[in-house]
Amino acid sequence: MKTIFANSVPGRPGVGPGKPTKDLTGLIPMELARAEPPGLPEVGELDVVRHLSRLSRLNFGVDSHFYPLGSCTMKYNPKFMEQVAALPGFCRLHPLIPQLRGAGHFAQGALEVIYETERLLGEITGMAGFTLHPMAGSHGELTGAMIIAAYHKDKGRTRTKVIVPDSAHGTNPASAAIAGFDVISLESKDGIIDPQALENALDEDVAAVMMTCPNTLGLFERNLPRIVELVRSVDALLYYDGANLNAIMGKMRVGDAGFDVVHLNLHKTFGTPHGGGGPGSGPVGVCTRLVDFLPVSRVVKLEDGQFFLDYDYPKSIGYVAPFYGNFGVYLKAYAYILRLGRNGLIRVSENAVLAANYLRKRLEDALDIPCNRICMHEFVASAVRQAAQGVRALDIAKALLDQGHHAPTVYFPLIIKEALMIEPTETENLTTLDQFVDDLIEILERGASNPASIQAAPLNTPVSRLDETKAARNLELTDL
Amino acid sequence: MPYIPHTPAEQERMLQTIGVPDINALFAEIPQELRPKRFDLPDGQDEHQVLHRLEHLAAKNNIHLVSFLGAGFYDHAIPSAVDYLTSRGEFATAYTPYQPEASQGSLQAIFEYQTAISRLLEMDFANASVYDGGTALYEAMMMAVRQTKRRKVVVDECVNPIYRRMLDCYTSNLHLDMVVVPHARGTSNMAALQAAVDGRTAALIVQNPNFFGVLEDFASLFDHGRAQGALNIISTYPLMQAILKTPGAMGADIATAEGQSLGLPLCFGGPYLGVMTCTKALIRQMPGRIVGRTTDNQGRDGFVLTLQAREQHIRRQKATSNICSNQALCAMRAIAFLCLMGPQGLADAALRCAEMAHAAARRMVKLPGVSLLNQRPFANEFAVTLPKPAYQVIHRLTQRGFLPGFPLGRYYPGLENVLLIACTEKHRREEIGILVEMLGGAL
Structure with missing residues (x-):
């Protein structure tokens, strides 16, 4: 399709504000002014x-297509969440308001959202403290890695290495490296971490082990x-990459299980x-001994029920975000958790796992499945035979697009040749799942x-x- | 259960196909000792109940103050079509465009965003976005460290203090030599900056308009940076860039911005938009997604993610950045906004902001004891020295429905009496009059 720039007609008016009464020269010295107007398209509102x-x-989106993109958890996004995020009381609120002395009472509702969301995520995962500041999953990984570095530094020792299993989430090595660690x-072995290999790799230089559980093969780390x-x-x-938390809600709390740091991807698990x-x-989220290292600011609830921003954490790693993270995003996740509640979240995990195993079983003759046993929310098939x-896996992916399905994740994880990583999620009905299987088998035939x-x-x-x-x-x- | 479509009969059929008696059997691999000690969450609620709860919380925030608070984050008008277009499910519910044939909509929109941003800042190339203006500045700094293989970074104290704190946080484990050059009454100390940038310097980091609202021309400082082999990095205000001398014209190597002013609501701090642009020579150091135009096997134009060898999913720990998800839908808002406004609309908006601010400043300095912090040119934001602490004035005026600005003493010790005042095209002249009147009454 032609770009919008190709539709531009000089002088065609857009939807800017009313004309200013002054021209530039009365306001800004010419040597500080722009020489030429920017080459933006000149088009009308209807054109745009x-x-x-x-x-x-x-585009394919979940709203229009089945999207079994493994590891990405492309479930349905409930529409009432958009209405929540559009409430003017949230989306018109300036982030600096609660930082002005004596103005905290103007943002109590927003601070309460932060406080409550942190508490709910803490209960879901069993972690002692949470920060909502990281602005995406891998930003959370980096934040976690920096917290780990600060912890060891505080103990007065240098730890240079982070161990990342080859079945971990793909962004882990880069996140650990960006935080200053050497990645091992x-x-x-057999799709999961081999405790003996881990024991051999562990020494006094290791700061952390970054795990994904269930891992990217969709397998639970039973050791x-x-x-x-x-x-x-x-x-x-021990770091928990929460990319796959959607498989285990209510079945295991990562804090109870012994993890020290966890990040979550709200667009995955929480819709x-x-x-x-x-x-x-x-x-x-972090365990008790790491709470002091969380980024600032943190929201604290006072005895009178008021919320305020606390910056007084001398051991904090500091500012990972300009303010409080992607407020407009976790606001939706907060609404999602309230909507589903305790039992709803447990059913999410159960049905995500049910759907994945159903697809695995129905496809096990048509494709190789290298670790073919009960999986969690996703599984990895291999097209080596084909x-x-x-x-190749890529050809199969492209043929699925022709059938009106988004493709699975291909060539990841790297440890499986010709990988097709399939994650159906809990929100797709059986008719859709069966259609996908039929179409995929037809493609293979x-x-x-x-x-x-x-x-x-x-x-x-x-x-x-x-x-x-x-x-x-x-x-x-x-565009030129 | 909402959003889970299976009937009991269907679940039974699925279990039979799998060959297990019940759903619990699917979780048998989780050892008993790892089962949750508790899972104490509230019961689920109907949509209208959740909406009611959130409406109640939203109502506890005061968005009705007449506000002159900016400090890097501004309440500009947003055409309704921006929300309308970017809420389309085909855009909003897609993933990162790994399958380009099924993602031409997102990819072309990002390509158009890259084009518009590059032209706005007069830089060669833009990426598809990073998280926000602060992480953009950090990523820019790391580009310079990699490119020059040097470890010293010179930062102007006039750069947004929030961003400087972010740089401190991200570099705390990286053994960089961070040198901050103090401001001179809210302006860049050009001589000191020049002296600080030497043959060991990887990056010089400045901002225009600076945090105090002052307009600077860094062209000669950048000449010096270039001569020393350092990279010149500038953080900008994209809406105001419609009328201000561009990073490209000043000779910047990397220009970044908080893109919030391009059609994103304030939304209590995010999601925002990290804008990153650079010269051709640096494109292989750029972090994050980049969209390029190519052709398909039938010769038709199409778009793909390109130069992926820089990225974490290919390069693993040797990637230029760990970024995966960026702010794609926010970039979509920006391209919709820029197209709707056009060059004229954008310049008009910028000028209206500036003329409001100049009108406010002219009247304010007539108040007894009030003066501008410096006599330097500004656009839509300026700093005034008051005869008493700024926070006291803010406290007084907010009780009367006006938020007069940002107290600079929060970040700059010694400037406790200085108030930073921002205007946008949404302000009315009457509001400026009332602000000045109230300020006079509060001194």
């Missing part, structure tokens, strides 16, 4: 509405009690929309007899396969 409406139709990769013991033995900390790549929200006949027909996919999408090499080589990152 039509352009973006047309663009929207080129740990090989899994967790032993892992906790081993990590404790060198006084390292906030992902926005085509954000905004997310990545709250971090790849030998010329139909067609691929076996006519690989070229799958390799050519997708054909029903707005564009067919795109030349990524050309995109990287002839960089065209702006």
Whole structure:
């Protein structure tokens, strides 16, 4: 489709405010002023509405398509949450108001949302303290890693390494490295962490072990009690990547199980929309001995029931966000938790796991499933058999797009060849799940007899396969 | 249960297919000793009950103050079409566009965002966004550290103090040499900045308009930075950029911004929009997603995420950043906003903000004991020295429904009597009159 810039007509008015009474020269010295007006499109409101409406139709979203993108938990996003986030009392509130001495009473409702959300997440996970400041999951990982660094520093020792199993969430190595740690990769055995391998890797230089549980193969780490013991033995900390918390709500609390730091992805477990790549929200919870290191500010409830912002934590890692994180996102998650309540959250996990196992079972003959046993909320299939006949995981993904399904995550986790990582979520009905299986099996059958027909996919999408090499080589990152 | 569609019969069928007697059997791998000691959450509620609770909480926030509070985050008018368009489910309920054939809408919109932002700041390239203006500045600094392989960073004290605190937080484990150059009555001390930037410096970090609202031209300072082999980084105010000398024209290597002024509500601090732009030479150091135009196998134009070899999902611990989700839907708001406003609308909005602020300043300095902190040019925000602590004045005026600004003493010891006042195009002339009158009465 033509870009909006190609629709621009010089002088065509937009929807700016009324004219200023002065021109620039009376206000700003010319040497500090812009020389030429910015090359923005000159289009009318209808042009913009039509352009973006047309663009929207080129997208798959949960609202329009089944989206079994493993590890990303693309569940349905309840619409009442949008209404909550649009309340003017929240979305028009300036974040600095409660920081003005004597003005805290103007933002009591917002502070209460923060306080309550932290308490609810604490109860769900069994952690002693929470911060809502991290603005996405991997930002939470970085925050957690910085808390871990501060803890060891406070103990007067240098710990340089973080161990990341090869079945952990993909962002972990980068997050630990950005926080200043050396990353040690740990090989899994039979799809889960091998306690012996972990024991061999652990020493007095290890600051933490970052785990994803269930891991990215969708498997529960059943040696967790032993892992906790081993990590404790060198006084390292155990980190829980909450990407997959949606599998275990009410079945295990990570704090009770022995984890010291946890981050959550609210757009995954708690149903906030992902926005085509954000905004997310990545709250971090910690055990009692790490509470002092949480970012500032923190919301405290006084005896009279008033809430206030407390900055007086000398051991805090400081500011990870300008204010209190993506308020408009966790506000929705707060509403989601209130809506579902205790039993609703337990049913979320149960039905997410039920749906994943159902798909796993129905697909186990058609595809290889390297660790084929009861899985949690997702499982990883492999297209090695098909790849030998010329139909790769990527081809299968593209053919699914033609059938009106978003593709699973492909080629991740890296430890499974030709991986197809499938996560149906609890919100898809059985009709949709069965249709997906039927379409996938049909694709595999067609691929076996006519690989070229799958390799050519997708054909029903707005564009067919795109030349990524050309995109990287002839960089065209702006419209000319 | 809301949002879970299975009937009991369907659940039974699924369990039979799996070959387990009940749902509990699916969780058998979780050892008994790891089962929760408690899970003490409230019962679920109907939609209207939750809405009622949230409406009650929202009503406890006062959004009816006539506010001149800015300090980097501004209450600009947002055309209704921005909300309308970005709430479309096809945009809002999509994931990061890993499958480009099913994501051309998001990808093209981000490409258009990159184009508009690059043109607004007169820089070569923009990325698809990071979290906010502060993390953008931190990422920019790390680009410079990687590119120059140096570890000294010079930061102007006129840079938003919140962002400076964020830089401190992120670098606490990285052994960088952070040098802060004190401000001179709310203006950049150019001579001291120049002296601080030497052959060991990775990055020079400044802001325009600065935190005090003052407009600066960093062109000659940037010449010096370049001569020393440092990278010049500038944090900006994108809406005001419609009328102000651009980072590109000043010779910046990296320009960042808090994009909140481009169609995002204040929303108690987020979600906001981290704007990042750079010169061509630095694109491979850029963090986060970048969208590029290419062609499909039938020769049609299309868009993909590109230069992914920089990113965490490919490069693991050697990535330029750990960012995965960014603020895509906020960038979508920004491109909708910029298209709706157009170059003229954006300049008009910026000028209206500036003329309101100048009108307020002109009248305020006539009050006894009130003076501007400095005589430097400003756009929509300025600092005035009062004869008494700013917080006392704020306290007095808020009781009468006016929030006159930000007390600079909160971040700058010694400036307890200084009030930072921001105007936007939403202010009316009458409100300026009342503000000045009330201020006079409170001194």
